Amino acid sequence: MQDYEKLGAFYLGRRWDAGTGQVQDDLVLYDSPDLTTHAVIIGMTGSGKTGLGISLLEEAAIDKVPVIAIDPKGDLGNLLLTFPELRPADFEPWVDGHAVAAAGQTVPEFAASEARKWREGLAEWDQGPERLARLRAAADFAIYTPGSSAGRRLSVLSSFEAPPEALRADADLYREHVQAMVTGLLTLAGIEADPLASREHILVSSVLNKQWQQGHNLDLAGLIGAIQNPGIGKIGVIDLETFYPSKDRFALAMRLNNLLAAPGFAAWTEGESLDAGALLFTPDGRPRVSVMSIAHLGDTERMFFVTLLLNEIVAWMRTQSGTSSLRAILYMDEVFGFLPPVAAPPSKVLLLTLLKQARAFGVGVVLATQNPVDLDYKALSNAGTWFIGRLQTEQDRNRVRDGLLSATPGGLDSATLDATLASLGKRTFLLHNVHEKSPVLLQTRWALSYLRGPLTREDIRRLAGPATPAAAVATPTPTIPSAPALPTVPAGASAPRANRPVLPPSIPEQFGTATGRPGAGERLVYQPGLLGAARVAYVSAKHGVDLQRALMVCLESGSDTIDWRDAEALTLDQATLAQEPVAGVDFAPLPSALADPGAIKNAQSAFRTWLRTGNPLVLWRSATFRKLVSAAAETEGEFRARLQQHAREERDSATAALREKYAAKLATLEERARRAEQAVTREKDQATGSKIDAVVSVATTVLGALLGRKTVSATSVGRASTAMRKAGYAKRQSGDVQRATETLEQRQAEITEIDARLQADMAGLDTGFDAQTEALEEISVRPRASDISVQFCGIGWLPFIEDANGNLRRA
Structure with missing residues (x-):
């Protein structure tokens, strides 16, 4: 690990001298917390803008900071092309065929030349295979293609789920969330709707608001039904039928239904749920770099998806605690059309919200563009960092x-800025950071990833790997809770029959509600299981736990033994269960064990015992941070992600303490150097420049990174030696220069001493923390008998659809 990585500094390149047009030895480092005030990257095609952006995201990944990257052009998928061994065979599948033809080489020859170029380029910028390996190990990289099966698929249906309570409690944020969601949907349907004047927008907003305020989730099919029957008497003070007659509501519902029924829309209903938390972290808490490739989408579809994604990110952000450290990055490779200066597309409101509020939550927003004319610069005034290229x-x-x-x-001089912008070449950028005293010119480092250019759909398909398994694909009805494994019919049992089994009065029954309808050649069948429902309170003053949990579990009907440890958890609400079955639905055979009153009574007693002893609330404690214990509703993966963020905050805090400790000392040395320069200047010695340059630039890489100098010497020892030689030459010319030389030697010794102290202090920093390998201690919180309230324990008849081949699926 490089010293600057221990301090959370991103290595972006080296300083560039506009006067000579040469790259200098000074590294350009960027403190990761500075990115919480957001950044903008501006540069024409060929300026190196994409390379800079990818390098920035690579540094974030190495620091275990998760990323959601919106990729309208197809370039950011290059982040998945990292080859630690840099073998020609690694490059061969990914070289650009057009580039191969232009070079007049075979594919193997071109791949070998690319491998050699990358090996030499990385070495020139002091990066080796070990840094590539560290990048690969630090994060999970994934590429998604919404509306397409080329990459990992995303279902947008979950976006109609009720937003978190924290977001609903913020009236302004909630209003913007509803407005952006409805605008995006209507835009996709080809309806231009003004949020304040369009009755379509007002009606759909009212429907969503009513359902969400009640905590209900909707999918698009449910929204279409609710538009026809909103359950709302008035819109404002106007009667619903007057404001929007049922005939017109039906026409709107038909228009949205056409969208749902369109063959291309099916791709939007399949895949992983659009969940910001899942896009930022794997289930086990590992940081993830999620590339959202939308190059294949039309303008309308892009706006629809980006709006939903930004909405989801804002909702997730509002559930996080405040922090001054960088928690996550939202990167957008081309913001053209999404943040215009005059128009107000649905994405603009959300981007403005993020630019104004995300800093408090540690979310950094990075916006890149090659079209500087069509940008809202008033909005970009919220960006603390500007990277400006050619x-x-x-x-x-x-x-x-x-x-x-x-x-x-x-803060800047207009004339100087004009001259600087006109002098920029390829891969050279003006970096202006409000956290620094002055701008700096840099040339970007060599990217660790192989920059082969935009990826084709076939490239993405190969990178994404096998298609998402069916079990992981979101269904078109996300409001339906997950079900247990499909019930099995006991060996030797007869086929399902239409008659409801007659049970003794002491055996309670409840019936699930079907939400799906059987198709041609299919029928509804009630499948039996042993159903248990209870409310359980988990209380622990020691661990700060006071949790009420509604629990419903089901035992499959295929076994004659009853063991609640084998029960499957359901997310059904008991209020949705009925006391009587739907007429005309068939019943599957009931195992003999479930028809025995004695067995049911024993099951009820065993259920209560299992709730008390066999179903504890499991918490986790960190071995490193002993005071950190997982929250009651936090998964192990979420806790590990929180641990990594805590470690980053601890590091940033320790870095700030070191900065405060050493800043005054270095400032004193610089002041002494300044005085020496003044003394030599008075003598008009021609060697002045080289001596004083040497005095000022002998700070080491670590000192520079620590003290906020984003340009620091990479070869301070060698440069100091050169300075000594120059000073030695000057020493022969005058006594004043001799005294300056002695001062130089003294300052170098002092800086060397400070550097040694800093190295010793840094050795005490815990910079290698990895939440994925952290040992966690399990803490079990069991409920007291008095904290258990059994609401139901008996036969549960759950509706399934049976096809002609006897296959079952939840109805």
């Missing part, structure tokens, strides 16, 4: 200059 026209440079000057009033 621009195509004078108009573009003037627009960026004006935007940057308005974002940093009084």
Whole structure:
């Protein structure tokens, strides 16, 4: 691990000298907490903008910071092309066929040249295979293609789930959430709707608001039904039928139904749920870099998806605790059309919300574009960091200059900025960071990832691997809770029959409600199981737990033995269960064990015992951070992700303490160097520049990174030696230079001493914490008998649809 990585600094490149047009030895480092004030990257095609963005995301991944990257052009998928061994065979499947033809080489020859180029490029920028391996190990990389099966699939249906309570409690944020969701949906349906004037927008917003305020989830099919029968008497003070007659509501429902029925829309209903938490972290808490490839989508579909995604990110963000450390990054590779200066697409409101509020939650927003004219620079005034690369026209440079000057009033000189922007070449950027005293010019480092250019659908398909298993694919009805494994018919049992079994009065029964309908050649069948429902309170003052949990479990009917340890958890609400069956539905055979009153009574007693002894609330405690214990509703993966964030906050806090400790000492040395420069200047010695440059630049990489100098010497010892030689030459010329030389030697010794102290202090920092390998102690919180309330224990008849082949699925 490099020293700067221990301090949370991102290595972006080296300083570039505009006067000579040469790259210097000084590393350009960027403190990760600075990104919480957001960043914008602006540069024309060929400026190196994508390479800079990918390098920034690589540094974040190495620091175990999760990323959601929106990729409208197809370039960011290159993040998945990392080859630690840098073998030609690794590059061969991914080389660009057009580039191969242009080079007049065979594919193996071109792959070998690319491998050699990458090996030499990385070495030139002081990066080796070990850093590539660290990148690969630090995070999980995934590429998603919403609306397509090329990459990992995403279902947008979960986006109609009720937002978290924290978001609903914020009236302004909740209103923006509803408005953006409805605007995005109507836009996809080809309906241009003004949130304040369109009755379509107002009606759909009212329907969503009513359902969400009651905590109900909706899918698109449910929303269509609710539009026809909203259950709302008035819109404002106007009667519903007057405001929006049922005939017109039916026409709107038909238009949305056409969208749902369109063959292409099926791709939007399949795949993993659109869940920001799952896009940022794997189930076991490992940070994830999720690339959202949307190059294959049309403009309308892009706006629809980006709106849903931004909505989801805002909702997730509001559930997080505040932090000054970087928690996650939202990166958008081309913001053109999503944040325009005049128009107000649904994405703009959400991006403005993130730019204004995400800092408090540690979420950094990075927006990149090659179209500087069509950007809302008032919105971008919220960005604390600007990376400005080569621009195509004078108009573009003037627009960026004006935007940057308005974002940093009084901080930059217009004429100097004009000259600097005009001098930028490929891979050279002006970096302006409000956390630093002055801007700096840099040339970007060599990317660890293989930058082969935009990925094709076939490239993405190969990167994504096998299609998502059916079990992991979201269903079109996310409001239906998950079911246990399909019931099995006992060996030798007869086929399902229509008659309801007659049970003794002492055996209670309840019936599930079917939400799906059988198709041609199918029928509804009630399958029996042993159903238990209870409310359980888990209380522990020691661990700060006071949790009420509604529990429902079901034992399959295929076994003659009753053991609640084998029960499957359901997410059904007992209020949805009926006391009587639906007429005309067939019943599957009932095992003899479930028809025995004595066996049911024993099962009821065993259920209560199991709730008390066999169903504890499991918490986890960190071995490193002993005071940190998981929350009652927190999964192990979520706790590990929180541990990694805590470790990052501890590191940032320790870095700040070191910075405060050493800043004054270095400031004193710099002041002494300044005085020496003044003394030599008075003597008009020609060697002044080299001596004083040496004095000021001998700070080490670690000191520079620590003290906020984003340009620091990578070869301080060698440069100091050169300075000594120059000073030695000057020493022969005058006594004043001799004294300056002695001062130089003294300052170098002092800086070396400070560096040694810093290295010793850094050795005490715990910078290698990995939440994935952290040992966790399990803590079991069991309920007291008095904290258990059994609401039901008996026969549960759950509705299934049986096809012509006897296969069953939940109804």
